[in-house]
Amino acid sequence: MTNVTANCESIHHSLHSSANIVWQETDITREIRSQQKGQQPLTLWFTGLSGSGKSTLANEVEKRLLFNGNHTMLLDGDNIRLGLNKNLGFEESDRVENIRRVAEAAKLMNDAGLITLASFISPYEKDRQNARDIIGKEYIEIYVSTPLAECERRDVKGLYKKARRGEIPNFTGISSLYEVPKNPEIEIDTSQYSLDDATNYVMKKIAQYLKRDYK
Ligand SMILES: Nc1ncnc2c1ncn2[C@@H]1O[C@H](COP(=O)(O)OP(=O)(O)OP(=O)(O)O)[C@@H](O)[C@H]1O
Ligand SMILES: [Mg+2]
Incomplete structure (x- = not known):
């Protein structure tokens, strides 16, 4: 009878809309795409402190893979935060969403038959586990375990200095926790x-x- 009631109805509908979504099967499957590329899709998930060497190492590994004839894609933390995830910050809920979206993107790349290299601090065990759950057996965790003192000595981006001055809230290793991976593949x-x-x-x-x- 009133506009208020009409509004409630439309909100109710959008909250339940995923109940009306059905997975669409396609003829070209992930297996066919990976067969065409002659490779096993994988997601190489590099985790570790800022400055531990994730991006540097992922970059070298991708070059080797490409040189060996593999088909690859590299997803790097800062680049993704400048694009797909530019609406996210660094508080815990946004970090969770950052990793969830990246894991979904990596999975899509695997669906396309690609070997994905993902370079993200990804400090929380439950988020890495979530990424593993989303990606499945293709998820290979590479813990870049360079000690904090060495990362801070490198201070590639000058962020540790800023964090020590209290200019960066929630900086992993300084004012925010990094949970050491329990069972990384590498x-x-x-x-x-x-x-x-x-x-x-x-x-x-x-x-x-x-x-x-x-x-
Ligand atoms: N053996 C090594 N492997 C990788 N990096 C190394 C090695 N030895 C020295 N480094 C240096 O360590 C630094 C690592 O910085 P890099 O940007 O790769 O870290 P990151 O883990 O990606 O950090 P962030 O999370 O801030 O992106 C680079 O300056 C690199 O040259
Ligand atoms: Mg990096």
Whole structure:
């Protein structure tokens, strides 16, 4: 009878709209796309503190894969935050959503038959577990375990200095927690290896997962 009632109805409808969505099957499947590319899709998920070497290492690993004839895509934290996730901040709920969207994007890349390299601090265990749940067996966690002192010494972006001055709230390792991964498939401390040796190590470790039809 009133406009108020009409408004309530439209809100009610939008809240329940996913109940009316049905998965659309397609003839070209993820298996066919990956077969066409002759590779096993994977998501190589690099996690670790800022400055630990995630982006540097992911960049080298992608070059090796590409050189070996693989088809790849790299999703890097800062770049995604400048685009897809530019409406998100750094408080906990936004970090959760940041990782959820990235995991969904990585999964879509895997559906396309690609090997995805994802480089995100991803400090919380439950978010990494959520990414693992979304992506499935293709999720390979690479914990870049470079110690905080070395990351801070590198201070590539000058962010640790700012964080120590209290200019960055919620900075991982300083004013926000980094939960150490419990069971990463691969762990690498880049303070112990040259970039080339670290890349060789990761390539050797991922060889078993790169096999076609890896289960
Ligand atoms: N063995 C190594 N592997 C990777 N990086 C190394 C290594 N040795 C030194 N570095 C240096 O460490 C720095 C790592 O910075 P990088 O931007 O890759 O970190 P990040 O983990 O991506 O940080 P952020 O989360 O802020 O993006 C680079 O300056 C790189 O040259
Ligand atoms: Mg980076």
